[in-house]
Amino acid sequence: MVAAVRGLDPMPSWERPVAVSVRPPSGGDGAMLPGVPVGVTGKVPAELGIGRDALRAAGFDARVGQAMVLTRDGAPVVAVGIGDPARLDAAGVRDAAAAYARCAATQERLVLTLPQGPGLDPAAAAQAAVEGMLLARYRYPVLKDIGKTGRPKRGGQPLVGEVVLLTAARQVRAAAEGARRGELFGRAAAMARDLATSPPSLLTAVRMAECAARVANGAGLETEIFDRDALLELGCGGLLGVNAGSADPPRMIRMRYRPEHADGHVTLVGKGVMYDSGGISLKPADAVHATMKNDMSGAGAILAAMAVLPALGCRTAVTGYLMCTDNMPSGTATKLGDVLTIRGGTTVEVLNTDAEGRLVMADALVLATEEQTDAIVDIATLTGACLRALGAEVAGLFGTDRELLRQVCAAAVAADEPVWQLPLDRRYRGELESEVADLKNVGGPNGMAIHAALFLAEFVGDVPWAHLDIAGPAQCENPRLWRTPGCTGFGTRLLLELLLSFTRPGGAASGGP
Structure with missing residues (x-):
């Protein structure tokens, strides 16, 4: 079994970029469980088809970190708490997006209306939203249920394959740049989680060097690897x-x-x-x-x-x-x-x-x-x-x-x-x-x-x-x-x-x- 473990890939997140896009709402986004932000003040979005009193009665008061599935016209939608919109910052957006991603845990495609706040830059908000969704749904699939095949089986909670952010047309360009940055940040953090989670029989110092060389080759970095003789010198x-x-x-x-x-x-x-x-x-x-x-x-x-x-x-x-x-x-x-x-x-x-x-x-x-x-x-x-x-x-x-x-x-x-x-x-x-x-x-x-x-x-x-x-x-x-x-x-x-x-x-x- 140790030999099989050593042959597996210790950093699958590096080879698995997520498709990320930003666009204005169109009414036909095709999301199974779209996320709709709700603040503790202001109007409740019409997309939810429910009033604030009914939300509160259901135990949802729109705090950051809350997310709840509702049904409107037979279609499910996720109410996503963002707290006080006037005080919303990037950390709050990251937390809110993570709550949405966890609530929509069966979905490979996540569609979230980008939360808004008066002092919140759309690029920073988009970056934080993508990071939150990707990191909330992170898992380490390398050794899960590999059985006799030596390879992971399919099944279980799916990984996120696509993220779509919806925002006003005037913000699309800035938000798209932030979303791209968020995908790269999230992918990097997932790679670091992969490496640290890998058992020591899978990720030895020699294998770590091999991973670094592979990363460098794909990213255009320079890499030098020093073995015991070189370290002695x-x-x-x-x-x-x-x-x-x-x-x-x-x-x-x-x-x-x-x-x-x-x-x-x-x-x-x-x-x-x-x-x-x-x-x-x-x-x-x-x-x-x-x-x-x-x-x-x-x-x-x-x-x-x-x-x-x-x-x-x-x-x-x-x-x-x-x-x-x-x-x-x-x-x-x-x-x-x-x-x-x-x-x-x-x-x-x-x-x-x-x-x-x-x-x-x-x-x-x-x-x-x-x-x-x-x-x-x-x-x-x-x-x-x-x-x-x-x-x-x-x-x-x-x-x-x-x-x-x-x-x-x-x-x-x-x-x-x-x-x-x-x-x-x-x-x-x-x-x-x-x-x-x-x-x-x-x-x-x-x-x-x-x-x-x-x-x-x-x-x-x-x-x-x-x-x-x-x-x-x-x-x-x-x-x-x-x-x-x-x-x-x-x-x-x-x-x-x-x-x-x-x-x-x-x-x-x-x-x-």
Whole structure:
């Protein structure tokens, strides 16, 4: 069965674009369950064939997230709550569209009248609506009911094949551009979910490199893949040290997107631990183990985001480092007390092999500083401490440059992927001092997310840097609206929003990769 699993495609969403269109209402759209927005104030749309009192009596008060099937003249229609239209924003549209898509769960073709609000740009509304519908109906079909054939069976809830938005003729052009962007954002996030959901026997570091090469070939990106020998030559002791206990070889994947006349250059670094057992510092035998296939979510988010940059016409040049290995206990594994040498010569005493993400990323951070770049952004499921501090829906944010951090926060708001800035407090730096090496890979029992960020900061030099700890929101245990259960793809759309609107922080170097 393992051989059959290895032969399947770990990212089906990449090969499955959805047809998206925008047009004025015509009265003959042929939708089986069209969605009609309803606000808590104003007139109830005539298409519903029902008044507000009757809606309320049925338990529908038009709050965002509500959707209900009604019947008018024998044909079903979906009432979609949008709350107060005067306060409707893109996040509300995304939630409302997701509620509609879930309500129309049997339909491959979704037709929604685009929600309107006085301060709502039609392009932003259309983007959010398409994202909401696609992400709400996401599922991972690769291994479902494969049986003896080794291939998934047909049946079950259909995937969305077409999205139609209806809006006034004067808004069609702007909304169509937003809808196209929403399809690309949604497709990228779905790819990141695919990758993080794939079992570790299906998505090894080697297979991740193959996926990156396939994506690059289809999207027009450059890709370099570094095997163990190449990593030894580069002196990437962090990645090699974490890989020491594994039967599967490591891979470092460097991807490049080079638009003509780029407006800036951002380097992305992603943790790609394909499965994290904790190594010799073995994790407890609890439910956490089953989620550790998602420990490559940072690398997955970068791969997925970069896959759609050319189609989006991004003006920022991007270099991505995906640091891929698993972290396993064995007779060859790195031991507590071992000292690793990071690219550039910094020595690190390993006192907890479960603090491995910072080790694999340190090599890439050094490599990132060895060429001109305007900013470095890393993303990783790095610390359980960040999950405990901020919960399962908010990522931790650290960094060295106020303007870059402001841009990351703005991108988080636009994507509705929330972050909260935590202090990169140098008072804790002394807890990383080692008696036998330049650094320890862990500090004391308190402030562990800060320790991890301070460790990474040692390797970025003077380049503006931001660190996203997504240990919490990478996994969703309480699904709602477009946040489906399991691996979330968190950070993919945030990175896209950042890269599409990026401006060089003050004092940053200019130039491309």
